[in-house]
Amino acid sequence: MRTNLSKHDTAAPVIAGLVVAAVTLWLRHGLLEAGLLPRDCSLAGAPAAACAFKTVLVQSFLDQRLGWASLIAGVLGFVLSCRRLAWAGWLAGVAGLVLYSYDPAAIGALLALLVLVGTHGEHGQGEREPGEQPADGLRVGRLG
Template identity: 55%
Template sequence: MDFDKHALRQVLLVACAVAGAALWLRHGVLEAGLLPRDCTSGGEPLLCLLKDALVQGFMHQRVGWLSLAAGGAAFVLGCRRLAWLGWVSGLLGLVFYSYDPAAVGTLLSLLVLVAAQRQHRHGERKAA
């Protein structure tokens, strides 16, 4: 299977980088206790801000819903930029406890990314 032909190489590289960074943040930072437990006492403001941003990102499955919205819009509109947003946020959602909406958003985004590359290459062949 030719990875360049189906635009999978770029998608897989981004997936590995995003998933690796998300797993490191989840297991190496959040669950390892590297961030302050109690941010009410005015400890490290930057670390508390980072912790709050990470926790708020996956509370109420916000990252997963972002992926689903972006992936659905990308699928309907055929927009690669929305598909990339859905793909990356979906991978984050799969790591950060937003499985249900993130899985659907990720798959819809992946369909758009692969189909758009195929159409682009098919158009190049027709022009030649």
């Protein structure tokens, strides 16, 4: 049995998630934890742009803000079946998983991912051909 990634449009969310994870890992380990950003931005000679970037980056994961944003977007995207909110929930969730917001980011990302890879189009939203049985798409033979 072969898996068809293009059938449910899973390639785009997977690739986008990998890109966001790579960028977020680089920000966390390559800049923040490696000490490339200024340690003390209260000093007179500290570069303003680097300090502003560091402040925004650190504030994004304090109090799990990034994870809560993912959870809100993921829940709204799931409830409203809105792909734009689902994309926001998915990408914020991936970043939140890397940046210390595990619990809310994981739930938000998974709910968003259900919307992004859910079936839509020809057999989405419970639409079937007249006379078609639920098991017909599974290639299960009739019993008896």
